Amino acid sequence: MSIHDELVNARHALDDLVRSVGRLQISLGNSLYIRRVREDVDHLREDLELWGQSTAAWQPVPGPMQSEVRPAPRGAGCPP
Numbered sequence: 001m002s003i004h005d006e007l008v009n010a011r012h013a014l015d016d017l018v019r020s021v022g023r024l025q026i027s028l029g030n031s032l033y034i035r036r037v038r039e040d041v042d043h044l045r046e047d048l049e050l051w052g053q054s055t056a057a058w059q060p061v062p063g064p065m066q067s068e069v070r071p072a073p074r075g076a077g078c079p080p
Contacts, residue, residue, distance in 0.1 A: 010048055021037055025038065
């Protein structure tokens with residue numbers, strides 16, 4: 001799975017968490033604990049967005065292709 005796919009999956013999971021916390025807040029009221037969890041979820045959302053932006057600019061540097069690597073011929077100035 002690509003980094004993009006993993007970020008999309010993480011965003012979907014975080015959206016599910018936001019909805020669940022919202023339902024808990026409605027059911028349990030606006031207690032200190034719910035507010036703290038809500039703030040934590042908001043921080044996660046911000047961090048995930050920043051992470052996604054930083055990885056969007058990241059491109060893996062391709063290594064040499066197998067066909068580009070050639071052994072040096074014997075007797076071409078290389079010791080045996």
